[in-house]
Amino acid sequence: MVKYESKLKANLKGYLFSLPQIAGISILVYAGILFMVFLSFTNWSFYGGLDFSDIKFMGLKNYQYILEDDKFVSAIITNSFLVLMVPVTAFCSLVLGSAMNSKFIYERGLRAAIFIPNICNIVAIVMIWSALFHTRLSPISGIMQSLGMEPPIWFATPWNARILIYLMNLWRAIGFFAFIYIGALNAIPTHLYEAAKVEGAGTMTRFFKITLPLVSPTTLFVIITESLNTLKHWAPVMLLTDGGPGHSTYVFGSLMYKFAFGGNAIQDLGASSALAVMVVALAGIITTTNWKIQDKWVNYS
Amino acid sequence: MKTSANVLSNIKLENKFIFFIKNIIMWCIALTLLMPLFWMLSASFKRDNIEVFSFPIKWIPENPTLDSYYFLFKPNPVVNISQSFMNSILVVLIISVASFFTCVFAAYAFSRMEFVGRDVIFIFVIISMAVPPELLIVPHFVTYSMMGVVDTLAVLCIGPIFANAFGTFLIRQTFLGIPKSIIESAKMDGASHLTTLFRIIVPLAKETIITFLLLQFTWVWNNYMGPLLWIKSSDKYTIPLAIKILQELSDAGTPVIMAGSVLSIVPIILIFITFQKYFEKSVISAGVKG
Structure with a gap:
């Protein structure tokens, strides 16, 4: 009896300690996903506040609506480009x-x-970035002209805009991941390099034959993290281009935001949820495939 | 004998030369990466857009002025920058303190306490990390509306405090690395869970916890999406949203916007440099394994 009681007590203590996180994660993440899946099949909007009385089941209409939207195609192109980079x-x-x-x-x-570019707030970064690549006044264009190059009109074409988005991402991310790589590189035993040197391997050979395979677990981490970042960090893209030119640089997240809360548009929570369901699924697929295929190219020895 | 000494000093000289060149190259790369920030700093001391965009770029303004900084804090109909700063500081402080406790408690439970279903629950915690909150804006909108926290500062704090899988995971991994014998001996002496946790375990995991708080500080301080979605009244803006609204709705020129950006970046850089030692220790020496 005493033993049973003490076991019960231990269990209760365990739940008590982890309760704040378990409750928060259950409500905000798991209940959130379920509710989102539910909403994606309905026409519910926030018109009448939290009133669910005239909610209607729409079947796959919301999904069809998203898939037929031109902006969705742009989002696929922009997101794929960012992930491929x-x-x-x-x-x-x-x-x-x-x-x-x-x-x-x-x-x-x-x-x-x-590391500093990584910790600066994105609004400030975008302000700087938009000023540096200003359509008429760009200082970068000025530098290029003085070097005798013909500067492009930044943000004027979809691909220019996408490349500028990527460059901003790269500029912000490179310091953080370089840090992570320094950690991985420190863990490589130096005798491997010395042995290779004795055998006459050059810097390049050593980099591709020793460094690259041995940091592959870190590369896996970097690729998963940054791919997910390109899916989830939609605010920077929206701040920088607002989807323009036209609607070529929408990403999934900013499209989701526009559907649900964007400007004076109707709060189409159903369509936004349908899109979010697809993106969350995609995030899951990216993570699991990367874990699955890792033994093909990741070297843990 | 003489010749070999010569060879040696030659090698040394050559190494020194390489070391010198390497330093110059790396510092050039680093300063190039920082160029946009120098541009921002210099623009914030200029008078108007004409001076900001004049070419060739004047890195050091001819007549540096603090007008933009004064303008920023002058009462203005769209945003109240000093209020926004207070809001940002308040939110960061609340989240840092509260999430420290919730994450450390959960990490301890998942690493050092025995209870039914512990490992299954922990798997759910890990999986939740693959679902970014940035993609759950619709359900969060409804949840927060039901809680009645929309358009209060509390809405910015709930997620990082109560759904912090990253912090829980990171700290739990470090707790697991602490030798069991240390904890067992504390228990032998009759220490309670709380005493063991705060007297023994937390001090040993100091570096990870500081790194976690540092990373979180930057995320919370820089959070733009949260306020954009959930905050409507201007007296509750945090700094990133305030700068964005200032740029959109006021006649403030580029120098003022850049001054705001400088002020929003300086605290984070100072905090980072102060705690860089811990951050480097836990990221660089430990490395990321897998």
């Missing part, structure tokens, strides 16, 4: 990380300098 980000971060993985004068300052 993630390995480039990973590679640049690795190169930067390897370059920084040795002794420097005032090393801490150097590392802080690389």
Whole structure:
């Protein structure tokens, strides 16, 4: 009896300690997903406040509506482009990380300098970025002209805009991932490099034959994290281009926002939920496929 | 003998030269990465848009002025910047303190307490990390409306405090790495869970906890989406939204916007540099394994 009681007590204590997180995650994440799936099949809007009396079941109409929307096609193109560029980000971060993985004068300052773009608030970054690539007054265009190059009209074409979005992402992400790579590089035993050197392997060979395979777990982490970031960080893209030119640079998230809360549009929570359901599924697929295919290219030894 | 000494000093000289060149290159790269921020800083001290966009770029303004900073804090019909700063500070403080407790308690429960269903629940915590809150805006909108917290600062705090899978996971992993014997011996001495947790475990996991709080500080301080979605009245704006609204709705020129940006970035840089030591220790020395 005493034993049973103490076991019950231990259980209760365990639940009590983890309760704040369990409750929050259950309500905000899991109940949220279920509710969102439910809403995606209905016509519910927030017109009458929290009134569910004239809610109607719509079947797959919301999904059909999203799939037939032109903006959705733009979002697919922009999002795919950003995800396909993630390995480039990973590679640049690795190169930067390897370059920084040795002794420097005032090393801490150097590392802080690389990391700072990552911790600046996005509104400030976008303000700077839009001023630097201003349509008429761009200082970058000025520099290019003085070097005898013909500057493009930034943000004028869909691909220009997408590339500028990517460059902003890269600029913000590279410092963070370089940090992570420095950690991984420190863990590589130096005798491997020494052995390779003795056998006459050059810097390039050593980088591709030793460094690249040995940091592959970190690369997996970087690729998953940054792919998910491109799916979830829609506010920067919306701030920078507001979907323009035309609606070419919508991403899934900003489209979701526009459907649900955008400007004077109707609060189409059903369509927005349908889109969100698809994106959450996609996020799940990206994460699991990356975990599944990792033994093909990730080296844990 | 003499020749070999010469060779040695040559190698040293060559190494020194390489070291020097390497430093110059890396510092150039770092400063290039920071160029947009220098541009912002310099623009904030300029008088008007004409001066900001004049070419060639004047990195050091001819007649530096603090007018933009004064303008920023002058009463203005759209936003109240000093109020927004107070709001940001308040939200960051509340979240840091409260999420420290909720995450540390949950991390302790998931690593050092025995209860039925612990590991299954923990798997649900991990999986929830793959579902970004940025994609759950519709259900959150409804939940927060039901709770009646929309358009209050509380709405910005609920998620990071009560649904912080990242913090729980990160801290739990560190707790697991603490040798069991240390905890067992504390229990032998009759220490309660709370004493063990705050006297023994938390101090040993200091670096991870500080790193977590540091990362979270930057996320919360920089959060733009939350206020954009849930905050409507201007006296509850936090800094990022305030700057955006200022740019959209007032006649403030680029220098003023840049001054606001500088002020929003400075605190975060100071905090980062102060705690960089811990951050580097937990990210760089430990590395990310898998």
